[in-house]
Every structure is written in structure tokens, then in C-alpha cells.
Amino acid sequence: LHAVARLLPAIARVAVIRTWSGCEGYVRDMLPVMGxxxxxxxxxxxxxxxxxxFQLGPGVGDAMAELMMTGCCETPLDDFRIDRFARAA
Known part of the structure; x- marks a missing residue:
């Protein structure tokens, strides 16, 4: 924050009350795994x-819930199957 305060002095008075970090998952073809x-x-x-x-979460949640509850999904998910890596090998 000290470096930012040189550009934006008001930030020097901000109290950081919590922080968060996480990891991002990347796979070799840059497509998610779903199914x-x-x-x-x-x-x-x-x-x-x-x-x-985060952006895709609501739609993915709907698709996954449909798959789990009915055994199929109106949204095509075949391109995102985990076995696509074995099929490509």
C-alpha cells in the first residue's frame, strides 16, 4: 500500500481488515474439466x-446440478470430459 499511496494519497488511511488468496487451475488445453x-x-x-x-460459476453450477440430478445435461459437456486427455494420447 505504501507504493500505491504515492499515487493515491487517500489509500494511506485505508485499514486492510482481511485478505484472500487462492490458486487458479489450468489444464494443458486451457478448457475446464466438467462431468x-x-x-x-x-x-x-x-x-x-x-x-x-468466478464468472462462469453460476452457469456451470446449473449445468452440473442438472447432470447430477437427471443424469444428463441440456448443455453439451462432452468437450469438457476428463477422459479427453486419455482420448488424445
Whole structure:
């Protein structure tokens, strides 16, 4: 904050009450992984959004909930299956 305060003096009076950090998941083709686990029945994946998970979260949540509850999804998810890496090898 000290460096920023040189450009914006009012920031010097700001009290930081909490901070947060996290990791971003990236996969080699830069596409998320969404869908059923290929090894664990009842486990579903939704990760690897390359820093865009917050923006996409509501839509992904709807699609994943539909998949979990009905066994299928109106939104095509085949391109995001986890086994796409095995298929490409």
C-alpha cells in the first residue's frame, strides 16, 4: 500500500481488515474439466477454469446440478470430459 499511496494519497488511511488468496487451475488445453468421474461413481468434476471460474460459476453450477440430478445435461459437456486427455494420447 505504501507504493500505491504515492499515487493515491487517500489509500494511506485505508485499514486492510482481511485478505484472500487462492490458486487458479489450468489444464494443458486451457478448457475446464466438467462431468462425471471416470473412476469414482457419484463424483463429478468442475475445475480448471483458468481464472474464469468466478464468472462462469453460476452457469456451470446449473449445468452440473442438472447432470447430477437427471443424469444428463441440456448443455453439451462432452468437450469438457476428463477422459479427453486419455482420448488424445
Amino acid at each position: 462425471r468421474s471416470m473412476t469414482t461413481p457419484g463424483l463429478f468434476h468442475a475445475f480448471g477454469f483458468c481464472g474464469h471460474g
